[in-house]
Amino acid sequence: MAEIKIAGEVRTEFGKGAARRARRATLVPAVIYGHGAEPQHVNLPGHELLLALRAKNVLINVEFGGKNQLVIPKAVQRDALKGFIKHVDLLAVRQGEKVTVEVQVVAEGELAAGGNLLEHVLNALPVEAEATHIPESVTVSVEGLEAGASILAKDITLPKGTTLAVDEDTVVLQVLAAQAEAPAEGEEAAEGAEA
Structure with missing residues (x-):
C-alpha cells in the first residue's frame, strides 16, 4: 500500500463559522486522535484529501506544525447533496502497529x-x-x-x-x-x- 503525503496546517479556530471559512478556502477540518494523546485539530487541502480517500484504507502521512504523523481515515463526513468532504476523523498509527x-x-x-x-x-x-x-x-x-x-x-x-x-x-x-x-x-x- 502506498503512503500519501499531505501538508496540513494546525487549526486554531473552532465551531461552525471557522469550519465554513476553512471550506470556502478549499480546506477540510480534520481531527487526528489515538495513542492516548490529546486530539490534534488540523485543516487539510480538500482536493488532495479527496484524491487520497479514493483508495480504501489509505495510509496518509500528514505534515503539520513541523511534524509528521501517519494516519488512516476512520470517519468521513460528506455533504448530503453535493458530496464534498465536510470533516474527517483520522486515527494516528505507528510503524508495525496492528x-x-x-x-x-x-x-x-x-x-x-x-x-x-x-x-x-x-x-x-x-x-x-x-x-x-x-x-x-x-x-x-x-x-x-x-x-x-x-x-x-x-x-x-x-x-x-x-x-x-x-x-x-x-x-x-x-x-x-x-x-x-x-x-x-x-x-x-x-x-x-x-x-
Whole structure:
C-alpha cells in the first residue's frame, strides 16, 4: 500500500463559522486522535484529501506544525447533496502497529452452469493487519461452485501478517439457486383457453 503525503496546517479556530471559512478556502477540518494523546485539530487541502480517500484504507502521512504523523481515515463526513468532504476523523498509527480495518472481497471465476447467483454476504472482510501493510483487497475463487455452496471467512487466504477480525465461521459468499420465472398473467389465461 502506498503512503500519501499531505501538508496540513494546525487549526486554531473552532465551531461552525471557522469550519465554513476553512471550506470556502478549499480546506477540510480534520481531527487526528489515538495513542492516548490529546486530539490534534488540523485543516487539510480538500482536493488532495479527496484524491487520497479514493483508495480504501489509505495510509496518509500528514505534515503539520513541523511534524509528521501517519494516519488512516476512520470517519468521513460528506455533504448530503453535493458530496464534498465536510470533516474527517483520522486515527494516528505507528510503524508495525496492528489496526482493524475492512478489506474488500473480490470474487473471481465462473459458477457452475445453471444460472445460479453469487451473493456477497460480506462485501468487506474485517481483518487485523499492520498499519503500513494493509491489503487493498482479498481475492476468492468461486470457480465451479454449485447452488447451496458457501465460502466462510476461514476459507479465504489472507496475505502474510493479516488475521481475521471476525468469527472464522462467518459466511462471506454463498451461491443461490436460480429462480424459475413465473409465466405472465396473459400467458396463463391463453394456456387455460387452449386446454
